Amino acid sequence: MDIEETDQVTGRRTTGHIWNGIRELDTPIPRGILLFLIVTHLFAALWWLLEPTWPLGTTYTKGLVGSDQKQTVEQNIAAAASARQAWTTQVETLSYDEIRADEGLMAKVRSNGHQLFGDNCAACHGRDGKGGHNYPDLTDDDWLWGGGPEKIAETLTVGVNSRNESSRISQMPSFGADQMLERKQVLDVAAYVYSLSNPESSTASNIGSIEAGREVFLTTCASCHGEDAKGNADVGAPNLTDNRWIYGGTIERIIETIHGGRQGHMPTWDERLTPLQIRILALYVNSLGTEKP
């Protein structure tokens, strides 16, 4: 339908078309919009002039500024690295003891270590390094493979049970599943291990079992965990007397460990992190355990 008329509210003419009651005003395009249109187009044109934009067959317009994003990124990375150099060369060249004595340098190490740890290690060891089920606590200054930055750096570099050729090997055999011990022996030795950190658990009724377990321990376990059960950092055997557990300290979990064995897996980092980053992390992780308030 075509009926031109004037709209009461705006005083504008309609275009005359009507669709199911819908009309349109013939309002000209507002100035502001045209102006705005020109501004955005000028902006675009200016950008085309300055920066690479239009394709030309096999090449493209380079623009007066002619940025290249790959170069920009490389330059930025190099600039940041050289800005860092002031202190990173110190970390690379000074000995661990010298670094630890330098409080200013350690502050930088801790701050960078926090970020590196968060991005690489927190997934297993937790954001605060306190570990969790199946992953050791790194803040208790109680080390499977020995404390101090050197040992820790070595652990990081080669990993544990990793695919690195010189990986540390951690083997807690599966005594029950491989039938090295009978079921009763497993239960006895578990009761003994449990009693080491929970002395109140030994009562008149189970003292026999604990005693039998002690025998088993001395013959079967002491070679790795030591006669006093305080562990051995050479084979990564944990201290079993301190009530700090990787795999859980309830009697059930201990039985599970002895029955099925445990082989913790810690990746090797020498391919993914630079030697500098490993040094920073070693110092950082060491400080988690030794510098607790």
Add this chain to the structure above:
Amino acid sequence: MGQLTSGERQLGVVVLVVLAIIGIAMAAGGRFDPIGIHGVLVLVYSLALLYVLFSQAFGPEPDASRFASYYDDPIKVGIGLTLVWAVFGMFIGVWAAAQLAWPSLNFDMAWSSFGRIRPAHTTGVIFGFGGNALIATSFHVVQRTSRARLADQFSPWFVIFGYNLFCLIAVSGYFMGVTQSKEYAEAEWYADLLLVVVWVTYFFLYVRTLARRKEPHIYVANWYFMAFIIVVAILHIINNLAVPISLTHAKSYTIWAGVQDAMVQWWYGHNAVAFFLTAGFLGMLYYYLPIRAQRPIFSYRLSILSFWGITFFYMWAGSHHLHYTAMPLWVQNLGMTFSVMLLVPSWASAGNALLTLNGAWHRVRDDATLRFIMMAAFFYGLSTFEGSFLAIRPVNSLSHYTDWTVGHVHAGALGWVAMITFGAMYTLVPSLWKRQRMYSSALVEVHFWLALIGTLIYVFAMWNSGIIQGLMWRTYSPDDTLVYSFVDTLLAMYPYYMARAFGGLLFLIGAIVAAYNVWMTVRFVPGVVDATADKPLAADAHDDATPAPAE
């Protein structure tokens, strides 16, 4: 499916039998591959529809008086499906949001893990809710603004049921882990093929209906619906070109590789936003806004400017999704400049809508439905400004990969797309079912505030979260090292993730209220007396009396 002629019913039976056979073949060939399970789904779907068809197969021929009125039955079904998908898709969305705050809410099951429910949410809301709304309203608008009945009675049903089968296959596939790993185009090759057939039918139905129009001019809403239909077809076909590993496996590999693949994907992705989520819904806006406000469109010239601006500039802008990637810099720059130029046509549309309300602001105050439409236009303006802004490379270096993008999308999806849809639904439902009014205008009011508050909470939470996230990622200490690790940023996000889930929950409750209100309207609100309104002019009705051959 009343009014079908016996010829159309027979055609329906043939198509459904063919579909059932395809289903059996997929099930037999695919066996325990997901395509086999989808074969069973296709079979059950076609048998269910066959049952419905047969239950009226031997009814009398419809009488010719039907040509004197519009063909609205498929629209009614489309509206029902729109609301079902709305509730489903938004529920999955709230669930996904909750998983980000409380990850264990995936209950340790594969099908409910975040990576699977996330596309189920996006497909559910964009294609399920948005797509059904677009199809239903486009059928309504094209008939009213052309004063012509839909060109035939078979293809609208084919489009609606075919389209929903596509959505079902897509969403159920994601739960089984089926995906092409292309955002918003996750559905695998066989679902994509189905959609091509459906979409081409839709296109021809639309053009044929337009060709029968009794109006000398084609109304703006139809320009937008046409752009939506044509461009989505092109995008869908090109981005989904893929080679299945075999005809009995769900998996396929795209023919695009490397950076070209990325470019094609985001050319698709961005124009899906442009032509599905923008052009289509602008079509909706251009019809239901003037109808509800009872005002003429502010400026015909502005409509022309924004239509051609939007259709032209959007096509170039996709590469702004790939700033600072392996994509050559010149492509990024080109996309960025076109995104900036796109701003004015977008704002021209939003402005045209808001200025149309001059002389109707008292209605906006009193009528929550019109307020939905007004808010939609407002959010459209807001999110298009934000989009152009985020496309500027230096801005993007802060926002890219952060929640800011998610906030931007939802300003558009909740604020614009969903609000215009609900505004259109509340206008359309009473008129389509010939009811005096919606069952409860108080519930419309409640829905409006739930939707608005939910959207604001969502968007503000994501703005905060995204900007904090972006800043934390780039914070350097005086020692020239990064200060925060990724997990540190996650902890900072936590409160915002909870807020976002809450905002989304409000929006979902709103959608449930809407579904209830529509149901009650259809069931219990008395009909209007004047049933002669809303019909093509009686004088012209006679020309329509020759039924078009079904496709």
